Amino acid sequence: MKKDIHPDYHTxxxxxxxxxxxxxxxxxxxxxxxxxxxxxxxxHPAWTGGTQHLVDxxxxxxxxxxxxxxxxx
Numbered sequence: 001m002k003k004d005i006h007p008d009y010h011t012x013x014x015x016x017x018x019x020x021x022x023x024x025x026x027x028x029x030x031x032x033x034x035x036x037x038x039x040x041x042x043x044h045p046a047w048t049g050g051t052q053h054l055v056d057x058x059x060x061x062x063x064x065x066x067x068x069x070x071x072x073x
Contacts, residue, residue: 016040 007027015021015036028035041047 017043 009025009027010031011023012026012028012031012033012035013021013023015034017037017040026035
């Protein structure tokens with residue numbers, strides 16, 4: 001490996017939205033830094049399989065459906 005071209009890989013603490021903490025290794029910040037998550041995999045619908053709501057503002061979804069209704073699945 002070439003010297004002085006790789007980022008510093010060190011231990012940091014991650015704080016989840018519910019307050020739980022764990023340590024991991026990262027190139028973020030300095031040794032002992034804390035990463036506070038705004039969104040985490042325990043609560044975000046992308047990971048939990050939560051329900052998705054489609055909001056139709058100004059008929060955009062309706063216009064899209066009308067435009068592509070011939071391509072039905």
